[in-house]
Amino acid sequence: xxxxxxxxxxxxxxxxxxxxxxxxxxxxxxxxxxxxxxxxxxxxxxxxxxxxxxxxxxxxxxxxxxxxxxxxxxxxxxxxxxxxxxxxxxxxxxxxxxxxxxxxxxxxxxxxxxxxxxxxxxxxxxxxxxxxxxxxxxxxxxxxxxxxxxxxxxxxxxxxxxxxxxxxxxxxxxxxxxxxxxxxxxxxxxxxxxxxxxxxxxxxxxxxxxxxxxxxxxxxxxxxxxxxxxxxxxxx
Amino acid sequence: xxxxxxxxxxxxxxxxxxxxxxxxxxxxxxxxxxxxxxxxxxxxxxxxxxxxxxxxxxxxxxxxxxxxxxxxxxxxxxxxxxxxxxxxxxxxxxxxxxxxxxxxxxxxxxxxxxxxxxxxxxxxxxxxxxxxxxxxxxxxxxxxxxxxxxxxxxxxxxxxxxxxxxxxxxxxxxxxxxxxxxxxxxxxxxxxxxxxxxxxxxxxxxxxxxxxxxxxxxxxxxxxxxxxxxxxxxxxxxxxxxxxxxxxxxxxxxxxxxxxxxxxxxxxxxxxxxxxxxxxxxxxxxxxxxxxxxxxxxxxxxxxxxxxxxxxxxxxxxxxxxxxxxxxxxxxxxxxxxxxxxxxxxxxxxxxxxxxxxxxxxxxxxxxxxxxxxxxxxxxxxxxxxxxxxxxxxxxxxxxxxxxxxxxxxxxxxxxxxxxxxxxxxxxxxxxxxxxxxxxxxxxxxxxxxxxxxxxxxxx
Numbered sequence: 001x002x003x004x005x006x007x008x009x010x011x012x013x014x015x016x017x018x019x020x021x022x023x024x025x026x027x028x029x030x031x032x033x034x035x036x037x038x039x040x041x042x043x044x045x046x047x048x049x050x051x052x053x054x055x056x057x058x059x060x061x062x063x064x065x066x067x068x069x070x071x072x073x074x075x076x077x078x079x080x081x082x083x084x085x086x087x088x089x090x091x092x093x094x095x096x097x098x099x100x101x102x103x104x105x106x107x108x109x110x111x112x113x114x115x116x117x118x119x120x121x122x123x124x125x126x127x128x129x130x131x132x133x134x135x136x137x138x139x140x141x142x143x144x145x146x147x148x149x150x151x152x153x154x155x156x157x158x159x160x161x162x163x164x165x166x167x168x169x170x171x172x173x174x175x176x177x178x179x180x181x182x183x184x185x186x187x188x189x190x191x192x193x194x195x196x197x198x199x200x201x202x203x204x205x206x207x208x209x210x211x212x213x214x215x216x217x218x219x220x221x222x223x224x225x226x227x228x229x230x231x232x233x234x235x236x
Numbered sequence: 237x238x239x240x241x242x243x244x245x246x247x248x249x250x251x252x253x254x255x256x257x258x259x260x261x262x263x264x265x266x267x268x269x270x271x272x273x274x275x276x277x278x279x280x281x282x283x284x285x286x287x288x289x290x291x292x293x294x295x296x297x298x299x300x301x302x303x304x305x306x307x308x309x310x311x312x313x314x315x316x317x318x319x320x321x322x323x324x325x326x327x328x329x330x331x332x333x334x335x336x337x338x339x340x341x342x343x344x345x346x347x348x349x350x351x352x353x354x355x356x357x358x359x360x361x362x363x364x365x366x367x368x369x370x371x372x373x374x375x376x377x378x379x380x381x382x383x384x385x386x387x388x389x390x391x392x393x394x395x396x397x398x399x400x401x402x403x404x405x406x407x408x409x410x411x412x413x414x415x416x417x418x419x420x421x422x423x424x425x426x427x428x429x430x431x432x433x434x435x436x437x438x439x440x441x442x443x444x445x446x447x448x449x450x451x452x453x454x455x456x457x458x459x460x461x462x463x464x465x466x467x468x469x470x471x472x473x474x475x476x477x478x479x480x481x482x483x484x485x486x487x488x489x490x491x492x493x494x495x496x497x498x499x500x501x502x503x504x505x506x507x508x509x510x511x512x513x514x515x516x517x518x519x520x521x522x523x524x525x526x527x528x529x530x531x532x533x534x535x536x537x538x539x540x541x542x543x544x545x546x547x548x549x550x551x552x553x554x555x556x557x558x559x560x561x562x563x564x565x566x567x568x569x570x571x572x573x574x575x576x577x578x579x580x581x582x583x584x585x586x587x588x589x590x591x592x593x594x595x596x597x598x599x600x601x602x603x604x605x606x607x608x609x610x611x612x613x614x615x616x617x618x619x620x621x622x623x624x625x626x627x628x629x630x631x632x633x634x635x636x637x638x639x640x641x642x643x644x645x646x647x648x649x650x651x652x653x654x655x656x657x658x659x660x661x662x663x664x665x666x667x668x669x670x671x672x673x674x675x676x677x678x679x680x681x682x683x684x685x686x687x688x689x690x691x692x693x694x695x696x
Binding site: 057058060061064069070071072073075076077079080081083084087088089091092093096097099100101102103105106107109110113114115116117118119120121122123124126129133136137139140141142143144157161162224229 | 438
């Protein structure tokens with residue numbers, strides 16, 4: 001069985017408004033809420049871009065895996081500000097709907113009527129594991145198409161924690177549609193033949209998915225040895 | 237292909253009131269023959285038993301599924317040996333409001349004991365939470381609480397398996413605590429390093445603390461995180477990517493989680509009261525629950541406490557905050573199909589049963605649709621009446637209730653359910669301890685935003 005990257009979509013965006021509003025305290029709370037809604041819209045838009053030619057029936061069975069290093073913890077950062085600067089009554093209930101990192105997936109599923117199994121993986125290597133998980137589900141025959149979608153919106157605390165001090169990074173939302181395809185008998189047999197080999201141990205969550213955006217049509221395979229995994233991307 | 241067609245014809249014909257296999261039209265949609273989705277699940281289960289192949293959900297639940305399309309799907313033989321691999325429960329551990337350790341857990345479930353204390357935050361309405369007995373407010377809100385609870389449950393599960401090949405074990409942690417007290421600690425103590433406390437690293441750190449080197453994954457799928465983690469582990473084991481996986485569902489009562497749920501008006505001063513006419517919301521608990529799963533092989537002679545037979549999930553919902561019956565129904569059907577069993581094979585349903593006005597009814601409607609006339613004959617309970625909502629740990633700890641019930645032949649009661657809502661009058665709600673033998677139990681877990689899951693557990 002061959003697994004291919006059927007469709008790709010990726011967008012980057014400026015995180016400066018988020019950083020600015022997090023720094024403003026009470027005056028920035030509404031701005032952070034707007035950012036969160038915008039992040040959800042961006043995530044839904046990249047998911048929509050990879051499934052826009054899929055039927056309603058197909059979407060009802062389609063699975064989706066999301067991945068992020070920091071998730072939506074910026075929502076929790078603001079909630080901590082609200083609790084300690086003004087009291088818990090200042091928490092916006094609608095904002096709490098985005099407290100879970102899974103909320104991005106949920107909102108996209110509601111918008112696009114995606115009905116298959118959903119899972120959100122968090123932390124370092126989450127995008128690598130998300131692709132691996134999708135390949136496993138496809139290989140087991142649990143689905144014929146799976147969306148793998150990632151997002152990242154690092155805050156100053158997350159930037160410093162995971163990457164050290166530095167300039168404001170770009171945010172991103174990326175989606176891949178992985179599909180099972182019929183074998184043509186010419187499967188690559190060795191990892192070294194891959195156009196791109198990705199080692200899970202060298203990756204953090206934000207790195208992988210945008211890098212794959214240019215590999216539409218490529219085959220993707222997982223290689224495992226001694227408990228370590230690599231993803232091989234074979235250009236079509 | 238002809239043999240496959242013949243097999244499908246005979247199985248389909250057995251579900252029809254009249255007609256012989258020879259008279260079936262291979263291209264007629266089975267729905268047009270009067271077969272509903274319950275019948276389709278039963279047909280799929282029988283075909284999977286006979287052939288060892290896997291029938292994908294998308295084929296089975298396609299509106300125009302036919303004899304021909306079912307036969308064409310029976311080509312998964314190359315995966316069949318993996319898919320059929322038995323996944324056994326070889327260890328368990330738990331710490332939560334029932335106490336520390338599996339023995340204490342089961343004693344408490346039977347005796348209806350759970351420790352409850354006021355939430356250790358700004359709490360004018362005096363909401364109670366479930367907490368580990370004798371835990372101080374400072375311990376409950378400690379930034380390391382998530383890590384410590386996960387390690388305690390995981391260590392017990394590993395020790396109970398009495399095995400030596402731990403290093404190859406993968407760790408999968410499910411939690412909702414992605415922005416809780418560890419993050420608060422970092423924000424108010426900017427001079428202290430946050431990374432060791434960050435939830436994003438918790439699965440890796442638990443694996444390291446337990447001496448496990450098979451990889452670590454963190455699942456963050458709202459309140460269903462524990463159940464989703466179990467489904468993730470099942471795939472790893474069936475695909476042969478791991479021989480053993482330690483699944484830990486864990487959550488604390490964090491300040492943000494507590495106040496966020498209060499802001500959503502989800503919390504109830506009277507706690508979780510599943511199926512009760514007076515139910516008015518949930519209360520939350522801290523807990524960690526661990527299940528050590530192992531791909532069965534002839535070399536393994538470890539004592540199994542049960543098996544994980546199937547998992548189904550759906551993301552279907554129409555609203556971010558409202559539960560959806562149809563989404564739960566799909567998850568249940570997929571779990572049954574994945575386990576290769578029929579609805580009538582289920583002997584116990586441990587429901588999500590949070591005790592919310594809408595959530596309980598949505599789940600009941602889903603159960604009625606899937607199980608139909610058989611539902612009144614299946615005992616159902618909700619452990620949340622006693623444990624309250626253990627959030628990311630709920631799917632794992634409630635699975636432990638299923639496993640222990642199958643193993644012991646004892647069903648634990650749904651606490652605080654009286655007065656029962658009349659909508660459950662015809663349902664066999666377990667409200668007192670009772671003996672009951674069975675082979676399969678289903679655990680249902682749901683999360684905010686349409687995370688719907690169902691797990692099928694088998695008796696060892």
